[in-house]
Amino acid sequence: MSNMLTTTSPAGLELIEAISRHLAEPEWASAHRKEAWSRFLQAPTPSRTHEHWRRTDISHLDLENITPRLPSEYRALPEWLEAVIRRGARRIGGTLAFVDGTLVHEHVTDSLRKKGVIFTSWSQAIQRHPDLVRRAIENVDYDPADEKFTAMARAYATGGTVLIVPRGTEVTLPLQTFFAASEAQAVFPHTLVILEEDSRVTLLDGMFSPDSSTRAFGSGVADLILGDGSELTYVLFQQWGQGMEYFHHQRAVLGRDSHLTTITVALGASLSKATIESVLCSSGAVSDMLGVVFGDDKQHFDHHTVQLHTVGNTTSDLLFKVALDEASYSAYSGLIRIEPGAQKANAYQRNENLVLSSTAHAETLPNLEIEANDVRCTHGATVAPVDIEQMFYLMSRGMAPRDAKRLIVEGFLQPVLDRIPAKSLREMVSAKVDEKIAHRRF
């Protein structure tokens, strides 16, 4: 492993070693952690002069001094989180819940176990399925633009989910993980999904913390690996409390004829920045990316999507819907990139912004980089207020202006939420979105 470690602060290194010891990690896992940590120290803290970071100012963060809590032996499920789980989706194949990186709740149905599906915490997966996990993380790609945060997340990861679905297995009931943070904590959620050939599953990662203005920090990574012919629906449901500043990097690698649907729902946190990337590197791969953002107060959202077609005969579609109220801000930037030789790639990208107040601020940057000619690539972006004619129609039916506006916002976001395939998850997420809309005074 790297000897760059010698030049670094011993406190950080000790903490990394303590986490490794605590989780009784094998040598390779702890080496992976240390490499991530040395990368974290080496990578410069991104500044606004970097294109990828131009719209999000993090100069107030002292990243080197943000550290996670050591995982504890046992921590009780906090009441508020229990309520979230209880009020959450029914008909679920399995649930994991972490608080500040410690596993507090684990439920997996017997039928899932019998099928050989692995759905467990990161530390248990390393013990029980070392070869599979090792192979997956050895191929981890550190995106240079996000390296400071992804390396940090990999170095400090305590809680995390590993989901491995064996060849040909279809998991009918959706799975869910809750990552929760207590007040003033730093959390590093980590998700690894490996779908073997022709398998199929739906997973939701939910992110919650108490709605306190106390500052909290999170940096998460999700690695999604889709084997040939597999189908994954991945829902990232971000409802952190208002004090949270959260950074997320999601990267999916799509095998031949695989089909990925990712649905990003961002409601919470004072600042959240996410990169959502699909790498279509085998013929026949299909990636559908969907997003819903609803901001109010002074929330700051910065979403970056990447549809990377490295080979031909691949298809990607994207729809990102953003509604902004009060003084909230959203930057959406998306890249469709078709590499040389990726003929017959088909890519679409659409970003719609609904601006509900004159102090809200929307930025959209849909980018295309095309290096093959036999392709069809199209993108569109719009920024507009609530349609006066729709308002007029609803009000002429006797609806109060604020109710009409609520209905229009719901109607704007709903088409994306409707694409969540599992009914139980769809209802849960829709209810949370409606809840936030209903709280708005407009």
Place this chain on the structure above:
Amino acid sequence: MTAPQSLLDVGTEYQYGFRDEIEYVYKAEKGLNRRVVEMISHFKNEPDWMREFRLRALEIFFKKPMPTWGNTKLLSEINFDDIYYYIKPAEKQGKTWEEVPETIKNTFEKLGIPEAERKFLAGVSAQYESEVVYHSIREDLERQGVIFLDMDSGLREYPDLVRRWFGKVVPPGDNKFAALNSAVWSGGSFIYVPPGVHVEIPLQAYFRINAENMGQFERTLIIADEGSRVHYIEGCTAPIYSTDSLHSAVVELVALKGAHIRYTTVQNWSKNVYNLVTKRAVAYEDATVEWVDGNLGSKLTMKYPSVYMVGKGARGDILSVAFAGPGQHQDAGAKMIHAAPYTTSTVISKSISKGGGRTTYRGLVQVDEGAVGVKCNVRCDALLLDEYSRSDTYPTMNVKEDDVRIEHEATVSKVGEEQLFYLMSRGLSEQEAVTMIINGFFEPFAKELPLEYAVELNRLIALEMEGSVG
């Protein structure tokens, strides 16, 4: 599919690549320093404020880093020490065609300048290297108070008017190349149209680089007073050298209340010219500014004409057409800044890449706080003629107001097989069919050009397709 050979030949011919053997009146040393800048100012006998403006700009140029975005590889190949920043081709400017030195005259004859004037134009200016060598304007316009001069004469004859606006629309600190131009500018056009005067026929300027390693830094300022109208056209060419030349212009347009400016560029530099240009307009209340921008030549073009709509009801239109052949990168676009209510803008960008060429659309639409009732529509279409070429689209929309309507759409595709099939089933050869499709693709641009230029554009496309037929 691989493109037919005919397509790979498009854009390989350059008809303006000849060069003249010429004795220059003055040629500054290569490289850039205070001495060169002071010398230019001295030669031109400029007022103190302009000399100080130049020197301040030079400091900014030295301080500013090169852009970290765009084609940084090509940009890094510019050797600022290997460029002539000032070359004076003739002792004095010609008022009649006969006064222009023979060699230079021949060049412009070959380029068709006086013919164009005779047929069509209200005024002509021709710049050779650093200085304007020929200049004329129709008498009736002069009588109406229309000023059409080269920038140096403008500064001499109308110092107050120039000082009021010069460097105000594009300040030297705007970007590294604007700073460079501000330090070493020479030539360009100065136009003032009095209130209510409509200049119905276009004013034209022609720019020619002849020397090797030449840097041309013309500076254009157009002021359209209240309720006036003017159309300005510029064309540019250069010989083909094995080393690169640099063209870095600054163009400032001021459209006062209710004025209308149209600025048309047919950029056809040879493929060893870096074309790094800052073009910006300010549109006051109910004023309209149109940029019609065609980029066919150059090695690397980076140019994003912009309209700052600062008065209620102002309007900006940008029509940008780019063609990139082998070794070329056309990085062009548009910026629309809506700083006042009820301002509207449209951007149409069309590009074709072939033979490994690269086209980039880079744009910005910004709506400032308080700019209610804004409407903006951006549309980008790119055609890729073969699998080696590249097309990028980088739009930015930054909206700080709610009562606005912003739309952006872009597509990238190849020449439609169905269109080809249809045309060929009517008896056209593949070659003719492709030419027709390209002409159709560029039609919105050609339509906006004066007939003279539209004919030229069609001829150019036809010429580029020549040799691939039969």
